[in-house]
Amino acid sequence: MQIDRKEIEIRIIKSLNVVKKSRKSLNELNVFLSELNVPYGMVESILANEEIISEVDIPLLIGISIAVYKLTKDRDLHTETLFGDREVRDALDILSQTISEKIYLPIPLNDVIKIKYDSFVTKISIKDLVKMFESQLIIYDYETQRGAKYKTNASGGIVKTPIVNKASVKRISKKMADNDYLEDMIVLNVYSTEIEPVNYHEETRTLTINDGAIISILDGFHRLQGALAALEINPNADLVEILSVRTYDHETAQKFFGQINTINVLKTERRKELAQERMSDKVVANLQRKSEIGKQIASSSQVSMLAGELTTFDILSYTIDKVYPLKIQFDVLETSDYLVDFFAYLVGKYPDEFSLRAKESTSSVMRHPLMFIGYIVLSKYMQEQDINLRDVNKMINQIDFDDKKLRGMLSTKGIRGNNLARNNLISYFESIFRGVK
Numbered sequence: 001m002q003i004d005r006k007e008i009e010i011r012i013i014k015s016l017n018v019v020k021k022s023r024k025s026l027n028e029l030n031v032f033l034s035e036l037n038v039p040y041g042m043v044e045s046i047l048a049n050e051e052i053i054s055e056v057d058i059p060l061l062i063g064i065s066i067a068v069y070k071l072t073k074d075r076d077l078h079t080e081t082l083f084g085d086r087e088v089r090d091a092l093d094i095l096s097q098t099i100s101e102k103i104y105l106p107i108p109l110n111d112v113i114k115i116k117y118d119s120f121v122t123k124i125s126i127k128d129l130v131k132m133f134e135s136q137l138i139i140y141d142y143e144t145q146r147g148a149k150y151k152t153n154a155s156g157g158i159v160k161t162p163i164v165n166k167a168s169v170k171r172i173s174k175k176m177a178d179n180d181y182l183e184d185m186i187v188l189n190v191y192s193t194e195i196e197p198v199n200y201h202e203e204t205r206t207l208t209i210n211d212g213a214i215i216s217i218l219d220g221f222h223r224l225q226g227a228l229a230a231l232e233i234n235p236n237a238d239l240v241e242i243l244s245v246r247t248y249d250h251e252t253a254q255k256f257f258g259q260i261n262t263i264n265v266l267k268t269e270r271r272k273e274l275a276q277e278r279m280s281d282k283v284v285a286n287l288q289r290k291s292e293i294g295k296q297i298a299s300s301s302q303v304s305m306l307a308g309e310l311t312t313f314d315i316l317s318y319t320i321d322k323v324y325p326l327k328i329q330f331d332v333l334e335t336s337d338y339l340v341d342f343f344a345y346l347v348g349k350y351p352d353e354f355s356l357r358a359k360e361s362t363s364s365v366m367r368h369p370l371m372f373i374g375y376i377v378l379s380k381y382m383q384e385q386d387i388n389l390r391d392v393n394k395m396i397n398q399i400d401f402d403d404k405k406l407r408g409m410l411s412t413k414g415i416r417g418n419n420l421a422r423n424n425l426i427s428y429f430e431s432i433f434r435g436v437k
Helices: 005-019 023-035 040-048 050-055 058-072 085-097 126-134 166-177 221-233 250-259 268-275 279-290 313-323 329-349 371-384 389-396 404-410 419-434
Strands: 107-109 113-116 119-125 148-152 158-162 185-191 198-201 206-209 214-219 240-246
Touching: 005 023, 005 040, 005 050, 005 058, 023 058, 040 050, 058 085, 107 119, 119 126, 126 221, 126 240, 166 221, 185 250, 214 221, 214 250, 279 313, 279 329, 313 371, 313 419, 329 371, 329 389, 371 389, 371 419, 404 419
Parallel strands: 185 240
Antiparallel strands: 107 206, 113 119, 119 240, 148 158, 185 214, 198 206
């Protein structure tokens, strides 16, 4: 590459966000992508979740950049300035060799039973399922799955990867390869904000997944990975899975995954996040989507410094539940909007302390995950006292970050799952801002 991959990704996304505003442009892009054997579903996936681009293989990344440049003539995406000649030749060669293996939307499914307007059931061979995945028609949507882990790639960039139990995949693949696996259910979610994602024909019982729809896997990712490995071991493996197709919106998909229980049990924190059982869970879910710190709220019980995460879903939800009186949906919306504004000012006043580059932070105490208990307490105090959010730094100055008592409470073993310790922290910050002992 002629420049850093991250910069290339940023340029591609910038152009795609312009292209997506025009259906005509999207259709033209689809033609150019097809000519290069790049599945259009890949671009749809990136537009739905921009972070996916960091996982795209180099040949596909080059193919997307060529197609977008051909459409937009954006000088920032001129191929010669982004990639070396050898890289481009190799990429085009790889893409040309994949044409016979790929399948494209629309895809018809036969013998489909309609359960309700957004739920269908049929069957599918693991070969067809794997072919859909290898054609990059099926994506892993982190926001409706187990969450993610982070690692660095060869160029030093941070890559988000699915949480996978490798031992489970290995067991599944062996049984599938031996044709000794009992069929169970794979759940796919088909959705789009642009088109009708599916069409169902009652008389023929045919369900068509339409061109332009996005397909994510809601349940069965380990089995899908097992099927991939099984067909490498035994290409003649002949197994059929039950296939459930849903057409859920984002929030419903999260709730669905939160309610199911598979052999690879969800971490408690992630299950609570997806199920959204408390009113405060819904507030934090809104913060994840809308707030300045949204992408820095971890789903697990620990934060990832690599990803620049600041605190956890559970810490925020527990504190909001204790501090804010949430009774009806209106309270959820009002509190969400206020906290979005609060964190915008907080991060705006302290950009270095809450930066994605955790190692460069000027204050490890200020960005400690449990300090967000204090920030939630402060937000409620400022709301009640009608204190302008622009003065959040003046309120923060009331906190002594060198206080031995505070540092001791932050370092208490097991505090992240210790409600008594969390309540003590709430009381500590209440005493600072309200003078309540």
